[in-house]
Amino acid sequence: MxxxxxxxxxxxxxxxxxxxxxxxxxxxxxxxxxxxxxxxxxxxxxxxxxxxxxxxxxxxxxxxxxxxxxxxxxxxxxxxxxxxxxxxxxxxxxxxxxxxxxxxxxxxxxxxxxxxxxxxxxxxxxxxxxxxxxxxxxxxxxxxxxxxxxxxxxxxxxxxxxxxxxxxxxxxxxxxxxxxxxxxxxxxxxxxxxxxxxxxxxxxxxxxxxxxxxxxxxxxxxxxxxxxxxxxFLGAPRINFVNAKLVSLRDGIAEVALEGGGTTVRVPVGEVGDLKAESHLTLGIRPESLKIGRSTEDVAISLDGKVRLVEQLGRETILYVDAGPLATIGSESGTRNFTVQLGNATGFSAGEQIKLSASTSSLYLFGPDGRTLSRPKPIIASL
Structure with a gap:
């Protein structure tokens, strides 16, 4: 009881x-x-x-x-x-x-x-x-x-x-x-x-x-x-959100286009209800899932950005990266940042150009109503 x-x-x-x-x-x-x-x-x-x-x-x-x-x-x-x-x-x-x-x-x-x-x-x-x-x-x-x-x-x-x-x-x-x-x-x-x-x-x-x-x-x-x-709400630093639109939905695979970046990602989804083409979706990437350079795993997203701020915390390093139009979208604060959480990496500085990537095993997809449509692991992206 x-x-x-x-x-x-x-x-x-x-x-x-x-x-x-x-x-x-x-x-x-x-x-x-x-x-x-x-x-x-x-x-x-x-x-x-x-x-x-x-x-x-x-x-x-x-x-x-x-x-x-x-x-x-x-x-x-x-x-x-x-x-x-x-x-x-x-x-x-x-x-x-x-x-x-x-x-x-x-x-x-x-x-x-x-x-x-x-x-x-x-x-x-x-x-x-x-x-x-x-x-x-x-x-x-x-x-x-x-x-x-x-x-x-x-x-x-x-x-x-x-x-x-x-x-x-x-x-x-x-x-x-x-x-x-x-x-x-x-x-x-x-x-x-x-x-x-x-x-x-x-x-x-x-x-x-x-x-x-x-x-x-x-x-x-x-x-x-x-x-x-x-x-x-859960997670510090906060998860990165990117707006997207549904391109097609077939056999449990949603193909979505990220707004502002021209990138297309194919994501396996569960129950999607009456989801239709052009529906507004949101892609989520945890800061610890973003890597510097191309990961050895299958890459879902690859983008260039400029480091705006580096926080050296000893046990970890937090980067705030301006990734252009992609990072502008999905941000409640209106900033142009992707947040990247690394180990105790050093050597980064503000103004530095870097390449970010996220593997196919690290993406979340949320529907127009905010409901989770897909948790990791999605499949390969079309870049």
């Missing part, structure tokens, strides 16, 4: 339809991460589970109980917010034990719960301090510790790492994943950072405009996106 279950959840704010028929089942012990752009409905969904937002219709079940109309304190959940929400006049120990104190639990039980949580989070030496004496990472540990002391059925996290610097975010990602393994608890985590989602989740839920676009294991969603939105 599902530990958390959302059934046909709708949420309206006046005339704004924030959540549209959300159905989601979370098994006990899962680490679920909800991702999506700002305003997509992920935080609203989390708050409806917590009882901080009422729903317009639908049902919410936690551990076999219908909690749709229950108060937050009666749902068996604990929530960690983006802001630490610590009481400045209380010590760390008092902050962590406050929920149990309000529940009128015996002091010996409160002390034991605080000690256990502090040991897990390695802040036992901070219990007598006040929040202003702590670093950002320590304050976030205290907020998490306050949740642990309540021994909730479900942990809810609303972008808890967004106020931390990059190095500390990386450290806290590891610590939260370790905490999940130690406690074996059900955790539902909201973030706009797809790197957090890819590295922490046992299952990712991708939201967009109040609906769930796709859910699944991180690598499954990365390699097998259901549509162009999911493909574009």
């Amino acid at each position: 599902s530990h958390v279950k959302l059934i046909d959840i709708d949420k309206h704010y006046g005339g704004y339809h924030a959540l549209r028929s959300i159905n989601l089942s979370v098994d006990k012990g899962e680490f679920i991460v909800m991702v999506g752009p700002s305003g997509c409905g992920k935080s609203t969904t989390l708050k409806t589970i917590a009882g901080l937002e009422s729903i317009s219709s639908g049902e919410i079940w936690i551990n076999g109980r219908n909690v749709t109309r229950k108060e937050p304190g009666d749902r068996g959940i604990a929530m960690v917010f983006q802001s630490y929400a610590l009481y400045p006049h209380m010590t760390v120990a008092e902050n962590m034990g406050f929920g149990l104190k309000m529940a009128k639990r015996p002091q010996i039980e409160i002390d034991a719960a605080v000690k256990r949580a502090a040991d897990i989070l390695r802040i036992s030496d901070q219990l007598d301090k006040r929040p202003k004496q702590l670093s950002g990472g320590q304050r976030q540990r205290v907020a998490i510790g306050r949740a642990i002391t309540r021994a909730p059925e479900v942990f809810l996290f609303d972008e808890p790492l967004s106020n931390l610097d990059a190095a500390l975010r990386t450290q806290m990602r590891v610590e939260l994943s370790t905490l999940h393994q130690q406690l074996g608890s059900t955790m539902i985590y909201v973030t706009h950072d797809q790197v957090e989602a890819m590295t922490m989740a046992s299952r990712i839920i991708v939201f967009n405009k109040g609906i769930i676009e796709q859910e699944g294991a991180p690598l499954s969603l990365y390699h097998n996106p259901a549509n162009q939105f999911v493909a574009g």
